[in-house]
Amino acid sequence: MDTIGERKTEITEKLQRREEERLAGLQRKKEERGNDWGNDLTTLEGAKYFIENFNKEKSDILGTLEKIDTLCKSETIIELDRATERLLSLQKFHADSTMFLPSYDVRQSQEVLSNLQSRIQEKREKLYPKKKFAFSSKKKSTKQEENKKESNKMMPIAHEYGVQLSDCTIQKKCHECIEMTDTALIKKDVGLFDSSFCTFRLFGAPSTVHIKNLTDCVIISGPVSSSIFISDCKNCTFVIACQQLRTHSTTKSKFYLHVTSRAIIEDCSQLEFAPYTLSYMKLEEHFVAAGLDKLKNHWNDVDDFNWLASDVHSPNWSIISEEEREKFCY
Missing domain, CATH: 1.20.58.1250 (Tubulin Binding Cofactor C, N-terminal domain)
Structure with a gap:
């Protein structure tokens, strides 16, 4: 029990x-x-x-x-x-x-x-309406051609491009530091030509930037709403943001880049790339003005027109190591 x-x-x-x-x-x-x-x-x-x-x-x-x-x-x-x-x-x-x-x-x-x-x-x-390019006519009288040559003495590089850059052109400078801001740049076409040992600071939102024949220069630019064209430069540092970058015949140069499409290089060598590291007071405002997407950056996606092998990296460009990257703060 x-x-x-x-x-x-x-x-x-x-x-x-x-x-x-x-x-x-x-x-x-x-x-x-x-x-x-x-x-x-x-x-x-x-x-x-x-x-x-x-x-x-x-x-x-x-x-x-x-x-x-x-x-x-x-x-x-x-x-x-x-x-x-x-x-x-x-x-x-x-x-x-x-x-x-x-x-x-x-x-x-x-x-x-x-x-x-x-x-x-x-x-x-x-x-700030964008000014139109003025294309030169092929059929001109001898008198007109002479006048054209005289006027082109003031802007020889613009003539080589086949357009008249009327907004803002800086050329033939040496050992100078040139800074431009806001109203001088917003929606303007900018040209930087034939200069050496200079620093160019473009703190605004240009429409387009043309750069040619620079040696030992530093180019610092706020967001560009369309394209940056670079050619025949050597030993330069470019701190730039844009929708499209096209670089020709340029050597031994560094790019701190923000680009929303693939960057293109042609006939170039010894180029180095890193992300855009610029900061200044109105940078965010200028990104909005330029219409660039801050979250979209293809800085390390470079298309070399002289390198056709898809399975081997082009020897004409490389990436700057994190330890060697510079910051540009103003």
Whole structure:
């Protein structure tokens, strides 16, 4: 009887423990559901806060862009700069909020940011219209040809390119440091020619940059909205950002590069590449003005037109080691 009683007691205790474990498990699940619901509430509140503030800021920026057409040029410049600064802040707010936003809201807000950037870009292009190239005519009288030759003495390299670079040309400098900013550069075509032992600092957002016949020079440029063309340079350092880079007949030079397409080199040798390391006060604003994607950089994707082997790296260019890379801060 004692044995039966002991077994009965043992079974009762087991059943009781199981019931306690079952109840404890239910309590844990309840608590977990409660925590998830709390997280859901936090997420919903965060998304609501983002949408309300994002839409308000978007409306304010659009309102600024609408009234710009009624202002004088000096006021327009100020308002455009303010709109650009607000867009940069809105982009940062968006980036900080993506962790709790639904994917649909992320996509929608990204489209809004892209549209705002395009609208600001259009206003800047209207304010700073891009000047057209003036192509020379092949059929000219002897008198016209003589006048053309005289005028080309002022800009010999532009003549070689077949275009007249009328915006901003710097040439025949030696042992000089030349710095240009903002209004002198935004949406302008820039030419740097026939110089040696110089430093050129272009702190703005040019449209296009042509560089030819530079020796022992340092070229530092903010974001260029279209292309940079380089030829016949030696022992130079280029700190540049652009959509397209084409380099011809250039040797022993370093590139600190941000480029949104594949860089192209031809008839070049001993070129070295590293990521863009420039920083200055208005760099972020100029990236927006130029319309360049900061997250898209093909600095190490170089297409050598003189090297056809796809399975062997071109001997004409290499990558600068991290230990040897310089930073350019102003």
